[in-house]
Amino acid sequence: MTVPTPPPTVTPDPPARTLRAVRPALRVHGFSTVLRISALLIIAVLIAVLLALFALDIATGDFQIPLGRVLDVLTGGGSRAQRFVIMDSRLPRALTAVVVGAALGLAGAITQSILHNPLASPDILGITTGASCGAVAVMVGTGGSATGVAAALGVPAAALAGGLLTAIVIYLLAWGRTTTGDSGVMGFRLVLIGIGVNAALLSVVSWQLTRATLSDAAHAQLWLTGSLDRSDWSTLVPAAIGLALTLAVAAVSARTLAALRFGTDITRVLGVRIQTQQAILLAAAVIAAALATAAAGPLGFVGLAAPQIARRLLRTPGEPIIASTLVGAIAVVGADLISRTIFPIDVPVGVITAGIGGPFLLYLLVRTNRKATL
Template sequence: MANTRGSAQLPSAAPTSVDTVRGVRPAVRVGRISAVLRIGAVLTVVALAATLFGLFALDIAVGEFRIPLGRVLDVLGGGGTRAQRFVIMDSRLPRALTAIVVGAALGLAGAVTQSILHNPLASPDLLGITSGASCGAVAVLVGMGGVGTGTAAALGVSAAALAGGLLTAVLIYLLAWGRTATGDSGVMEFRLVLIGIGVNAALLSVVSWLLTRATLTDAAHAQQWLTGSLNAADWSSLVPAAIGLGVALLVTAGSARTLVALRFGTDTTRILGVRIQTQQAILLAAAVGCAALATAAVGPLGFVGLAAPQIARRLLRTPGEPVVASALVGAIAVVGADLLARTVFPVSLPVGVVTAAVGGPFLLYLLVRTNRKATL
């Protein structure tokens, strides 16, 4: 009787240990580092990488002299004829690799800035970073007669673009400094976005003024660069952008946990032991340098840094902007835009025209979505 009464008191729907574990994602541990394994996200990243490789091979194969995809892979592996190796290795490969590096750099920079500022509209091109890099590069292009050609020219333009982007970022950062709602001194995120938009407009006016002061030849050269074109991409312009992307990836990987913590509110981030202002400055410097060198390589490509993190976030269904996936989506966007610009239209268009044409409607979509969230 007592046993029967005791059995009746046991909850019939109590979860077992197996049921509890079943809803927990598996974890991967390497030494002191551990992470939750999300199978869906991993498969999505693999699919993005496969898509990027397919577009990369197709971008090399398509042109005035068409080469079968199988032959492209053979040449990349060391085979093929001398003519095929010349077309692929000396002409098309630097262009395709530059598209990948520039797109990945802009996607990574956009993911970092949007994560830190908690704003889907925060990107290097809207915050004035790209305009600052453009201003520095155009000043060199029109002020020194184009600075010649080759590696020295590429390094000169890259250094000027990097300096312009960094100086612009420092100016915006200082102007956005103030007293936050909690009474602490620091960067006010919403204020930084507004100041960045204003600085962006001012720098675009400076670029236009520089073009009016240049000779006809230098102005034409600078104007072609300002449209964002891969036509002049070569190994000398690829190397600085690749170095910038590599450094930004290392900094972001080393600050992965900090970047995740910065996505929370100020109080939560401080409780987690993160030095907010220092970490913000380090990550923003990496993003700015990466975006500036990418801009120096091919000119300003609008909306790539804005759209790539938001597309990656929706594909992976993550609460924040995923850095690796954003870089892959950015690379896919630039390579795909280059492919469309050379094959779909009657005349070959600069890749920046295609990214702007696609990114403009996406910006309107984000504005409408943000406005709806604010009014709910």
């Protein structure tokens, strides 16, 4: 008698996993992007902090004005005295602080992103010192009291020319063979050459001061520490134009800037003309940094620290453009507020930014050295 063979056991297939997007996507016609809710919330907080500091900066001074009255004056109300204090004195200074800080933060984010080096900021590379050379040449040549067209165009134009010329010299000196054997600019080499050029330009600035009259040298020396004391609408407009131009270039080149953060091989595979795009973005960063320097003097470490702080806040692999711009504006407005409230006398803003940015530079150097030795 044959025993029937039991039917084989069929193991059911495991249920198919439903793929779920980690982050929600936003699609509008041919444009698509990934929404990072946490990043948007942090940017919203940064905007709120900037607005709060901006209002406090306007309200604080020898003549205290309540915050509610500040908003009233900005919307067309208030007394004649309050309108004079806010609209003619404090508003141009506060707006200059916002624009200068935003421009330096943006310039730092661009240079650090495309050169892959957290030390590649306009002040470390010598761009702001080159702009200072041009600006000081005009200041000591016009007696430190230029007005009209000379005040509106002379210092910004000279600072822009000095910054661009310095950037061209550094770029040409840093040109050579990369690790892949191609011709181009390496970030580490450019930083080292920029540090050397910065030291040479500082000696040129000192030489200019020794040849100036006492009053001209005193005016230029105050400006060289980074000061907002002489901020007005004529100094604000060129810096705002430089910031708007650089923001436009960064917005148009957003995808290219993201690709440049990868290695050379990946960037080339993505179809990016590396040297051309680097030159365009560096030129935009130089314009923003030079015109910001013309408006308030060389504010040290803002372009260095703002992108790194923004990167840590958003936890992004590269330096975020918008967040770096906001952090730079917050840093300068906050420094201006500290300089006029904590100390018994007005302290130049550049002293505050240097006092805070110096330890941050040491932190970056120690962190970079630890990574290199691991």
